[in-house]
Amino acid sequence: MANLKLEGVENLLTELEKLGKEGEKIERIVLVKAGEKVKEAIVKEAPHRTGNLRDKIRVTKLKKVDGAAFVEVYPSKDAFYAAFLEFGTTKMKADPFMSRGYENSKEDVEDLIVEEIRKGLGL
Template sequence: MAKLEVDGMENLLNELDKLGQKGSRIENTALKEAGNIVKESIVNEVPVRTGKLKENITVSRVKTKDGVKKVEVGPGKDEYYAAFLEFGTTNMDANPFISRGYENSREEAEKVIVEEIKKGLGL
């Protein structure tokens, strides 16, 4: 799982904490929007044979682990073969479409997070 961290977010996140419930909703919205940017980029990189994998790239609900919020973007559990495509097998070369999609969208996702938080804070 790739990890996305935005530099200079400390002050914005502190302001969100002060807002409590409203701040949490703003943060959730920002994460979902950034997740959708990454999802679209991954969908554009998916190798297509039947189209089923492309249709099943999803953005999870916002999850919190060890006090850190996140969304997960990738294929659903039924698309187990995505790992074979991403990492390759002894009989097949890797085609890291998830990694490419993430790298292609990373900067835009970071910008969306900052924009959504600023918008939610009225800045």
């Protein structure tokens, strides 16, 4: 799983923490929107011989582990073959469409997160 680390937005994140429940609501909205943005980029990169794979990319609801909130973007179980495409096999070259989509979306996602946090904080 790839992680997106934001630099330079520590002040915004600190302000979110101070807001308590309202901050958690903003955090949830921001992370889901960011996940959707990553999903869009992955769908654009996905092989489309039948279009099935593009329809099977999902975004989870907000999850928290050890206080860290996140969403995951993943192919559904119906698209189990996505791993074969992403990483390749002994008989097939890798086509890392998920990695490309993630890399292509990073700057847009960072901008979206900053914009949405500021909007949520009324700045």
